[in-house]
Amino acid sequence: xxxxxxxxxxxxxxxxxxxxxxxxxxxxxxxxxxxxxxxxxxxxxxxxxxxxxxxxxxxxxxxxxxxxxxxxxxxxxxxxxxxxxxxxxxxxxxxxxxxxxxxxxxxxxxxxxxxxxxxxxxxxxxxxxxxxxxxxxxxxxxxxxxxxxxxxxxxxxxxxxxxxxxxxxxxxxxxxxxxxxxxxxxxxxxxxxxxx
Numbered sequence: 001x002x003x004x005x006x007x008x009x010x011x012x013x014x015x016x017x018x019x020x021x022x023x024x025x026x027x028x029x030x031x032x033x034x035x036x037x038x039x040x041x042x043x044x045x046x047x048x049x050x051x052x053x054x055x056x057x058x059x060x061x062x063x064x065x066x067x068x069x070x071x072x073x074x075x076x077x078x079x080x081x082x083x084x085x086x087x088x089x090x091x092x093x094x095x096x097x098x099x100x101x102x103x104x105x106x107x108x109x110x111x112x113x114x115x116x117x118x119x120x121x122x123x124x125x126x127x128x129x130x131x132x133x134x135x136x137x138x139x140x141x142x143x144x145x146x147x148x149x150x151x152x153x154x155x156x157x158x159x160x161x162x163x164x165x166x167x168x169x170x171x172x173x174x175x176x177x178x179x180x181x182x183x184x185x186x187x188x189x190x191x192x193x194x195x196x
Contacts, residue, residue: 008074015063023063027056030075038082041123042089051089055082087124131191135182143178146171 006014006022008029014022034055039048058081062068068077136147145164149155155163161171185191 009072012063012068012074016066023060026074030078033075034078034082037079038086041083041086047089051082051085054085058085083127087127090124135185138185139178139181143174143181146174147178150175 006025008026011022011026015026031052035048035052038051038055039045042048042051055078059068059078062081068074136144139147142164146160149160149163150157157168157171157175161168164171166174
């Protein structure tokens, strides 16, 4: 362990082992990047402050519950938490039928009355696509192949069976297991794959 300049991993370990000061060092080390990331998306200082605080509250809770598995990417993990909180905020805002406001004036360019999908929907949709893509990538190769051929190439199960030299039942079975595995990953990570 480096005493003068401990790594994120060292600091996380120290915090989990009871050293409260190490979380302060981690927050100070990454606060500018996290704050800027949130602000570039929400473009509102007060909301950024709220989401920034919520992000680190969730980071601290997750560390206490042992939910962080170190893979050398502490900052990426924190940014992912921030991103999910931003999406949750936009979902709630949409459910409450509120729209982005600037000086209490309705932003008509972001209103669902004037466009089919607003920037929040685009952001959420993009995140959902990324999440699904990463779930598909984690599947075993035979299951991943069936999902890609079915949902991205739009092939029938007969066409999939022919192309992969297996029976239709095997192709269907692989799809079934792929969906079971993806659902389990979604539940394990507490992911939300809906816009509303």
